[in-house]
Amino acid sequence: MLAIxxxxxxxxxxxxxxxxxxxxxxxxxxxxxxxxxxxxxVLIAPTEFGQGILNVITQLVQGITQS
Structure with missing residues (x-):
């Protein structure tokens, strides 16, 4: 909670x-x-919010590379 x-x-x-x-x-x-x-x-990365951002960016990059 402190990191957030x-x-x-x-x-x-x-x-x-x-x-x-x-x-x-x-x-x-x-x-x-x-x-x-x-x-x-660094503070956001291990949180659920940070993981959600990572997932969105990963999907966006995969969509761009596939097109």
Whole structure:
């Protein structure tokens, strides 16, 4: 349960950071955003929600490769 709560907090932070203007970002700011997004992915991956996302993406990729 703690991983989901931290993931929600990180998702909120990512959304707030991505809403800022692109011109106002420094390289350090961009690197920090990448670290936050990667951490969010690691927290979401083992949850049911993360597995559902993985299944949807897997089906989408299989559908594209078969067509």
């Amino acid at each position: 709560n931290v993931a929600v907090l990180l998702a909120f932070i990512v959304i707030m950071r991505l809403r800022r203007r692109t011109e106002a970002r420094s390289r350090m700011d961009e690197k920090f955003t990448v670290v936050i997004v990667l951490t969010l992915g």
